[in-house]
Amino acid sequence: MADWAGALRTLAARRVVLLALVVLAVMLLLTALGQWVFAHDPMAMKVSQRLRAPSWSHWSGTDELGRDITSRIFYGARYSLGIGAATALLAVVFGTLLGLLAGFFRRLDAVLMRLVDAMMAFPDILLGIALVSILGASPVNVVLALTIVYTPRVARVVRASTLVIRELPYVEAARAVGVSTPRLLAVHILPNLMSPILVQLSFIFAYALLAEAGLSFLGVGVGAEIPTWGTMVAASAQYADRAVWTLFFPGMAIVLTALSLQVLGDGVRDLLDPRLKGAT
Amino acid sequence: MNQSQPRLQVRDLHTRLLQASGALPLVRGVSFDLYDGQTLALVGESGSGKSLTALTLMRLLARNARWQCTGQALLRDEAGQTHDLLSISSQDMRQLRGNRVAMIFQEPMTCLNPVLPVGEQIAESVRLHRGLDRRAARAQALRALEQVEIPAASQRLDEYPHQLSGGMRQRVMIAMAMVCEPQVLIADEPTTALDVTIQAQILQLMSRLQQQTGMSMLFITHNLGVVAHHAERVAVMYAGQVVEQAGVAELFAQPAHPYTQGLLACLPGRARQLAKQTGRAVPLQDISGQAPAMHALGPGCSFAPRCRASLPVCTAESPPWRAEGSHRRLCHLGEQP
Numbered sequence A: 001m002a003d004w005a006g007a008l009r010t011l012a013a014r015r016v017v018l019l020a021l022v023v024l025a026v027m028l029l030l031t032a033l034g035q036w037v038f039a040h041d042p043m044a045m046k047v048s049q050r051l052r053a054p055s056w057s058h059w060s061g062t063d064e065l066g067r068d069i070t071s072r073i074f075y076g077a078r079y080s081l082g083i084g085a086a087t088a089l090l091a092v093v094f095g096t097l098l099g100l101l102a103g104f105f106r107r108l109d110a111v112l113m114r115l116v117d118a119m120m121a122f123p124d125i126l127l128g129i130a131l132v133s134i135l136g137a138s139p140v141n142v143v144l145a146l147t148i149v150y151t152p153r154v155a156r157v158v159r160a161s162t163l164v165i166r167e168l169p170y171v172e173a174a175r176a177v178g179v180s181t182p183r184l185l186a187v188h189i190l191p192n193l194m195s196p197i198l199v200q201l202s203f204i205f206a207y208a209l210l211a212e213a214g215l216s217f218l219g220v221g222v223g224a225e226i227p228t229w230g231t232m233v234a235a236s237a238q239y240a241d242r243a244v245w246t247l248f249f250p251g252m253a254i255v256l257t258a259l260s261l262q263v264l265g266d267g268v269r270d271l272l273d274p275r276l277k278g279a280t
Numbered sequence B: 001m002n003q004s005q006p007r008l009q010v011r012d013l014h015t016r017l018l019q020a021s022g023a024l025p026l027v028r029g030v031s032f033d034l035y036d037g038q039t040l041a042l043v044g045e046s047g048s049g050k051s052l053t054a055l056t057l058m059r060l061l062a063r064n065a066r067w068q069c070t071g072q073a074l075l076r077d078e079a080g081q082t083h084d085l086l087s088i089s090s091q092d093m094r095q096l097r098g099n100r101v102a103m104i105f106q107e108p109m110t111c112l113n114p115v116l117p118v119g120e121q122i123a124e125s126v127r128l129h130r131g132l133d134r135r136a137a138r139a140q141a142l143r144a145l146e147q148v149e150i151p152a153a154s155q156r157l158d159e160y161p162h163q164l165s166g167g168m169r170q171r172v173m174i175a176m177a178m179v180c181e182p183q184v185l186i187a188d189e190p191t192t193a194l195d196v197t198i199q200a201q202i203l204q205l206m207s208r209l210q211q212q213t214g215m216s217m218l219f220i221t222h223n224l225g226v227v228a229h230h231a232e233r234v235a236v237m238y239a240g241q242v243v244e245q246a247g248v249a250e251l252f253a254q255p256a257h258p259y260t261q262g263l264l265a266c267l268p269g270r271a272r273q274l275a276k277q278t279g280r281a282v283p284l285q286d287i288s289g290q291a292p293a294m295h296a297l298g299p300g301c302s303f304a305p306r307c308r309a310s311l312p313v314c315t316a317e318s319p320p321w322r323a324e325g326s327h328r329r330l331c332h333l334g335e336q337p
Helices: A004-012 A015-037 A069-104 A106-120 A124-135 A139-165 A169-177 A181-217 A229-236 A245-272 B050-058 B090-096 B118-130 B134-147 B166-178 B196-213 B224-230 B248-253 B258-266 B268-278 B312-316
Strands: B008-019 B022-034 B039-043 B066-076 B082-084 B101-104 B184-188 B216-221 B233-238 B241-247 B321-324 B327-330
Touching (some): A004 A015, A004 A245, A015 A069, A015 A245, A069 A106, A069 A139, A069 A181, A069 A229, A069 A245, A106 A139, A124 A139, A124 A181, A139 A181, A169 A181, A169 B118, A169 B166, A181 A229, B022 B050, B022 B216, B022 B233, B022 B241, B039 B050, B050 B101, B101 B166, B118 B134, B118 B166, B166 B196, B196 B224, B216 B224, B224 B248, B233 B258, B241 B248, B241 B258, B258 B268
Parallel strands (some): B039 B233, B184 B216
Antiparallel strands (some): B008 B022, B066 B082, B233 B241, B241 B327, B321 B327
16 A cells, blocks of 8 residues: 555556546646636636637637636536545445444344435435435535435445455454454454445546536536536537537536546556555 | 463353254353363364354354353463353453464465455554554564564565465464463364465474463364374364363274274274285275254264164263263263163
8 A cells, every 4th residue: 555656557557547547637637727727717708709619719619608618627627526526535434334334233234224225216316406406506515415325325335345354254363363343343344345445436436427417417506607517518508509519528528537537446446456466 | 380270161061053943052061171281182073063162162153143152161360260251241252362362263365354464463462452552563473473483574574465375374373363372272273274284384383382382272173183193182072062082192092982983993094004904905984874963963872873883772862971080981882781
């Protein structure tokens, strides 16, 4: 774990993973530095320039109010990526806690997992729509709603892995040494769950990105005044037949980021298997 | 040290698996004494209750089943106080486990946590029981690794289990068990998963450690050759009971229980000996039949259906203990008519 440079090198050894890493790095960099890189203010409207096709001055064209789509994409990325990351982190933290407890303590299992089953019976987006309508449309509420949607998914995966690991001989051996139950969970079981958990982290990041876009498209997302990728796609719907770039570029941002995250998740899973870590 | 008092006294140990259909007796009245510096071998075929006896003593029976354990297992600590391993609280048991009573398992491949360096796994025990800080515990772990003769011990501390060979992993397991200098070590087939040359090394190592520390050892095995070389006393288990208990030399020279006699006759060495004496090839002996199903035990001796010398009384009444000195057996045979 300590050798981050080595880990990164191992990850990058696979072409697809390297590509995903580069895409994500560029995306993050432009998101952070967007206001200095791009000449146009993402919020500045110029009605004379509305729905212009991509050109040297507007790389991705302009939207229906004449705003530069490129700078809006990277401005909106703060919200889209922020919502994705926050959702993924929260869902993984709560899901891991639930899954670990349910997997380890048989009595809790029945109760917790029936709750999780009930939650998972709703389609993701439908549950998201319902929750956002109750909570109200705002970035924080979208994160809350999506966390509630994805926590059960993580809990299931973590529980399944916990069920396997707690029966392994080294858990019994740790008990034979006199390890207490909380320590057993934290030191001997949790670290062995890291690879499914990290994979879930990257997957849920990608899912949340898509779900946020979906919610915003349906008008129950963060609110139309905030330019997330989802609201941009939603706003483009009326003009896409005349100005396909209003749909294409925000859509590509969503697709590329989600895809890169999934590929990265796969790469991380392979990396985390200690048997593949090399003999150094 | 009072040599005449046993370190661990197990009395009438019963372990029953509680099922919907009733309690299944799997360990049925096991009694034995363990003395300092001595090794008691617990032998028997698969399913005879050897490992279950050990797990009962460690209070490590599988948690996904319901168990009922009765009897006593009295451990004498250095202050001369006795603790009944079966009745003390689980907190107290956790204090003893790994500290006064340690256990080595059969599978060195799977008994080590794959994501923790072995040094940390060894150090964990001393940190828990001695309250040592990270550095001091690491020093103890290093000492323990050196004690089990692992080459380049200081490098091994930071290695992960998959980087070690099977024999080295078993050494690490032993280091884990020995690092707190337990008074009783329970070794559950510690060499079964290893190849023969490594087996010999590990057994030698364990004997040497025992001589150094004066701990007593409960050695579970089905390898009679190992028993002959490394144990002082032997308890033979069959169908959850100890059916014969004696000193090693005595048991091998004069097995008194028909099951023990059968086991010894099965050894290839015995057939070779007979062949030499008679000048003819002698086929390997076997014990016909199979071990009884534990849920359908009759009232009599559990070995009676397979016993060559079985009497009518054998299937009707459970056999009594008979003893000549310290040589005890559970059998009807030899009763005066």
